[in-house]
Every structure is written in C-alpha cells, then in structure tokens.
Amino acid sequence: MDKPRQGFWGLWNTSFGFFGIQIGFALQNANVSRIFQSLGTAEKDLAFLWIAAPLTGLLVQPLIGHYSDRTWGRFGRRRPYFLAGAVLATLALVGMPNAGGLLAAALLLWLLDASLNISMEPFRAFVGDMLPGRQRTAGYAFQTGFIGAGAVLGSLAPMLLTDVFHVANVASPGEVPPSVRYGFYIGAAALFVAVLWTVLTTREYSPEQLAAFAESDGGQAGRRDTVSNDRIGLAPLWIAGGALVVALVGRLGLDKPVYLLGGGLIAFGLARIVSALLVRGGRGNNALSQILADLAAMPATMKRLALVQFFTWSALFIMWIYTTPIVTERVFHARNATSSAFNEGANWVGVLFAVYSGVATLWAFALPPLARAIGRRNTHVLGLVCGAAGFASLLVIRDAWWLMGSMVLVGIAWASILTMPYAILSAALPAEKLGIYMGLFNIFIVLPQLIVSSVMGAVVSHFFPQDVVWTMAIAAGVMGLAALAMLRVENCA
Known part of the structure; x- marks a missing residue:
C-alpha cells in the first residue's frame, strides 16, 4: 500500500507554513547584527551574541523530533508543534526590535530562535510523512521555494518600508530604526498566518496508516526499535577533552566564548554517563537515553551527510554574521552604526540576501529534473561549488551591484542545501523515526554554528581585526570541503 501522490495544492498546503517561518529567519539573519550594533555592540563581539541561535537549535530540535514522533492526538502528530512554535515566534518578533538593551536583545534572540526551531523541525519530517518516496525531491524543492520566497520578503522588508512607505531608516544611538521595527511586526503577522494555513488545511496520516505505508513509501521498511546503551564508553574522554579546552582558554588567553566549546564537550560526556546509569537502573525509556541511542545508531548515509552539513553550515553562518560589516565598510565606507551610510548599507545586505533567496526559489524547481539527469549527489556537489565561488568573489568585489552576482551563486547553493540532503536522507531513514533523525541531523547544522560563534571573534581579533x-x-x-565530503555519498536519481 503506497501513499497517495499529492497534487499541486497538496504540496502547497504541506509546505506553506515554511513561508512564514522563513520570513522570521530572514528578518533574524539580515537584521540581528544590525540591531546589536545599533545597541552598541562591537564587531568582534557579534559572533558571541549570535551564539543563542545555534545553541538553541542544538537543544530544541532533537527534543522536538523525539516527542513529535511519539505524539498523536486530535490535532495530529506534527501540527501541534507548528502552531506552538508560531505563537512564541510571533511574540519574539514583536519584542526583539523593542529590546531595551543588549541583554534583552540576546534573550529575545534566544526565544525567537527556539520558537522558530520548534515550528521548523517537524516540517522536515512532515514532508516525509505526507509524500511517497518518489515525490520527496519535489516535496523538498517545493518547501525550498517557499523558504526562498519568505526569505525575499523578510530580507527586503526594512528597505521596502523605507523606499516605498518612507519609514525612517535611522534612529538615535541605542535605538532600532523604525524600518526594522515595523518590518519585524509585519513578519510576525505573516509567520503566524502562514503556519496557521498549513495547520488548518492538512490532515496527517495516523500511526496505523504510516505503518501500513512503511513497506512502499521509499523509506526503510519496518519498525526499528531503539536499543538504549548502558555503556559509558568514551564519555570520560569527552569530559577530559572539554576540561582541556577550558584550561587552554585561560592558559593561551583565548576569547571567553571558547569556554562554551569546552563546556559543551563536558556536558555531552556527562549526558552519556547519566544515560548509561539510567539504563542500568532499568529506566532507559527516557528522552535522553533514547536520543543518545538513536544518535549512535545513525544510518551510514546520514553519517556521511552529517559531515557535509557540518562544513556547509559553518560557511553559511560566517556569511550571516559578517556580511553586514563587510558590505557597510567596503562598499558603503561606513562604520558608525547610527550613520545614514551604514543603515543604507545594512538595507543593501537585505537586498543581497533577498537576491540569493529569490534565486533559490527559482533554482529549487530545476533540482528535480537535474537530479534525475545527474543524480542527487552530483546535483548537490554542483550547488556547493557554486556557493564556494560566491563566497570567494566577496574578497574582490567592491561594487554594490556586482555583489548581486555573488549572491546568484550563493542562491544556487542555498536551493541545493535546503533540498538535496533531505531528499537523500529521507530515503535512508525508518518512517517511524523521521522526526528524531531529522532533529538529530540538525545537530550537524547547529554544531558548526556554535563553533563559529565561539571562535570567530578570536579569529577576527587576532588575524584581521581591520578587514573582516x-x-x-x-x-x-569550508564550503569547498563540503563539496569534497559530498563525493563520499552514494549517487542516486
């Protein structure tokens, strides 16, 4: 028994909520550095303040995936998480541009990213739930199209408000420009309405129906029960490694954010020990033990894709953090965050991000036929190479309009990044564990972001403090390394 094919409106309704979620992410990505700088943050401290985003995703997405796999009720399996995350993200978007200081802004960024992750994570599994295997490349491409469209609107919002509606684009020191503030309000409304659309227009398959579909849906058939591990294993080495990192921070005078790396290693080692003790005590049926057991039992394809994701998202996070200071300094020759030139340059960053998102929207629909022609792996290698070329071109381009060419290349990569790994991965996972494995897959998206947030401030300060x-x-x-790592993944149509 196979899942029914979805028509145009089925694909639309399944992914439309991602349109709103990506408006929220785009407003965050294009404007958070600007908000922090408006509140007085130095460039070298931006990476540390951004650390809320990856740390939140690292904690939230596996938990949401774990519990959404086990949820079933009147409102379905994934949809309750869509709606809860949307409500919280709406509140955070309204609050963030009104933050009274850096601490409040950082806390609201934490809430915003956590809320967006609560809504986003189940959407990845939702496509796998709702579509037969042969439609999943098209399903994730459709999702990518909405991601790109949402990102265009979110990225352009402040500039459109300024140029079309003449909303002020500058503010007094310590305040966020009205164009950014109203852009966040509009984004909050759009996010909530889009997610509500998907919640109200879709009906999920029951656990019994999913079990019946499992033999022919393109994923791995049959139930794969998690076997909790009662061995402590390498946990002491993780703890020792974390302690060594903490000691080196003080010894070598490294930036304080590097403490987070050491703390993370120690926390992971302690979690392994706690999990093993719970299993030995007959209490292995808990979220921590189950998540760690699923992490250890990742399919081989997922392990190879995880390395690709690690390199890919390291590069992307560098772009999101540093594009604003790069463009405002090199192209608009402005460092003062309260100046008209700086805010004009910051608006142009929104345009550039809209360009790569718009290109991704269009390129997404070229991916299914391209994947059939040269394979999913080779399609993704091509996209990653384009991304590496786009980043490299920023080193030499100083003209605002020519930067759009760089963003075209980044947009081709972005479409592939949001589509191909998930199309490949969904075919390698057991159907009843799509949520948890999609959540665990996110670890290899947010872990590199956490590392970048911890170390890039030190890298910039020590090696190129005057030219980021x-x-x-x-x-x-790093994006080039992602393309090389992708060659280890089996090619399939």
Whole structure:
C-alpha cells in the first residue's frame, strides 16, 4: 500500500507554513547584527551574541523530533508543534526590535530562535510523512521555494518600508530604526498566518496508516526499535577533552566564548554517563537515553551527510554574521552604526540576501529534473561549488551591484542545501523515526554554528581585526570541503 501522490495544492498546503517561518529567519539573519550594533555592540563581539541561535537549535530540535514522533492526538502528530512554535515566534518578533538593551536583545534572540526551531523541525519530517518516496525531491524543492520566497520578503522588508512607505531608516544611538521595527511586526503577522494555513488545511496520516505505508513509501521498511546503551564508553574522554579546552582558554588567553566549546564537550560526556546509569537502573525509556541511542545508531548515509552539513553550515553562518560589516565598510565606507551610510548599507545586505533567496526559489524547481539527469549527489556537489565561488568573489568585489552576482551563486547553493540532503536522507531513514533523525541531523547544522560563534571573534581579533572580509576566504574554503565530503555519498536519481 503506497501513499497517495499529492497534487499541486497538496504540496502547497504541506509546505506553506515554511513561508512564514522563513520570513522570521530572514528578518533574524539580515537584521540581528544590525540591531546589536545599533545597541552598541562591537564587531568582534557579534559572533558571541549570535551564539543563542545555534545553541538553541542544538537543544530544541532533537527534543522536538523525539516527542513529535511519539505524539498523536486530535490535532495530529506534527501540527501541534507548528502552531506552538508560531505563537512564541510571533511574540519574539514583536519584542526583539523593542529590546531595551543588549541583554534583552540576546534573550529575545534566544526565544525567537527556539520558537522558530520548534515550528521548523517537524516540517522536515512532515514532508516525509505526507509524500511517497518518489515525490520527496519535489516535496523538498517545493518547501525550498517557499523558504526562498519568505526569505525575499523578510530580507527586503526594512528597505521596502523605507523606499516605498518612507519609514525612517535611522534612529538615535541605542535605538532600532523604525524600518526594522515595523518590518519585524509585519513578519510576525505573516509567520503566524502562514503556519496557521498549513495547520488548518492538512490532515496527517495516523500511526496505523504510516505503518501500513512503511513497506512502499521509499523509506526503510519496518519498525526499528531503539536499543538504549548502558555503556559509558568514551564519555570520560569527552569530559577530559572539554576540561582541556577550558584550561587552554585561560592558559593561551583565548576569547571567553571558547569556554562554551569546552563546556559543551563536558556536558555531552556527562549526558552519556547519566544515560548509561539510567539504563542500568532499568529506566532507559527516557528522552535522553533514547536520543543518545538513536544518535549512535545513525544510518551510514546520514553519517556521511552529517559531515557535509557540518562544513556547509559553518560557511553559511560566517556569511550571516559578517556580511553586514563587510558590505557597510567596503562598499558603503561606513562604520558608525547610527550613520545614514551604514543603515543604507545594512538595507543593501537585505537586498543581497533577498537576491540569493529569490534565486533559490527559482533554482529549487530545476533540482528535480537535474537530479534525475545527474543524480542527487552530483546535483548537490554542483550547488556547493557554486556557493564556494560566491563566497570567494566577496574578497574582490567592491561594487554594490556586482555583489548581486555573488549572491546568484550563493542562491544556487542555498536551493541545493535546503533540498538535496533531505531528499537523500529521507530515503535512508525508518518512517517511524523521521522526526528524531531529522532533529538529530540538525545537530550537524547547529554544531558548526556554535563553533563559529565561539571562535570567530578570536579569529577576527587576532588575524584581521581591520578587514573582516577575510572571513569570506574561510567560508569559501569550508564550503569547498563540503563539496569534497559530498563525493563520499552514494549517487542516486
């Protein structure tokens, strides 16, 4: 028994909520550095303040995936999480541009990213739930199209409000410009309505129906029960490694954010020990033990894709953090965050992000036929190479309009990043564990972001404090490593 094919409106309704979620992410990505700088943050401290985003995703997405796999009630399996996250994200979007200081802004960024992750994570599994295997490349491409469209609107919002509606684009020191503030309000409304659309227009398959579909839906058939591990294993080494990192921070005078890396290693080692003790005590049926057991039992394809994701998202996070200071300094020759030139440059960053998102929207629909012609793996390698070239071009381009060419290349990569890994991965996962494995897959998206947030401030301060454009050389190199790692994944149509 196979899942029914979805028509145009079925694909539309399944992914439309992502349109609103991506408006929220786009407003965050294009404007958070600007908000922090408006509130008085120095460039070298931006990476640390951004750390809320990856740390939140690292904690939230596996938990949401774990519990959404086990949820079933009147409102379905994934949809309750869509709606809860949308409500919280709406409140955070309204609050963030009104933050009274850096601490409040950082806390609201934490809430915003957590809420967006609560809504976003089940959407990845939702496509796998609702579509037969042969439609999943098209399903994730459709999702990517909405992601791109939402990102265009979110990225352009402040500039459109300024140029079309003449909303002020500058503010007094310590305040966020009205164009940004109203852009966040509009984004909050759009996010809530879009997610509500998907919640109200879709009906999920019951656990019994999913079990009946499992033999022919393109995923791995049959139930794969998680076997909790009662071995402590390498946990002491994780703890020792974390302690060594903490000691080196003080010994070598590294930036304080690097403490977070050491703390993370220690926390993971302690979690392994706690889980093993719970299992030995006959209490292995808990979220921590189950998540760690699923992490250890990842399919081989997922492990190979995880390395690709690690490199890919390291490069992307560097771009999101440093594009604003790079463009405002090199193209608009402005460092003062309260100046008209700086805010004009910051608006142009929104335009550039809209360009790569718009290109991704269009390129997404070229991906299914391209994947059938050259394979899913080779399609993704091509996209990653384009991304590396786009980042590298930022090193030499100083003209605002020519930067759009760089963003075209980044947009091709972005479409592939949001589509191909998930189309490949969904075919390698057991149907009843799509939520948890999609959540665990997100670890290899947010872990590199956490590392970048911890160390890039130190890298910039020590190696190129006067010209942050060299961060793009790092981004290009890391994206190239992602393309090489992708060659280890089996090619399939």
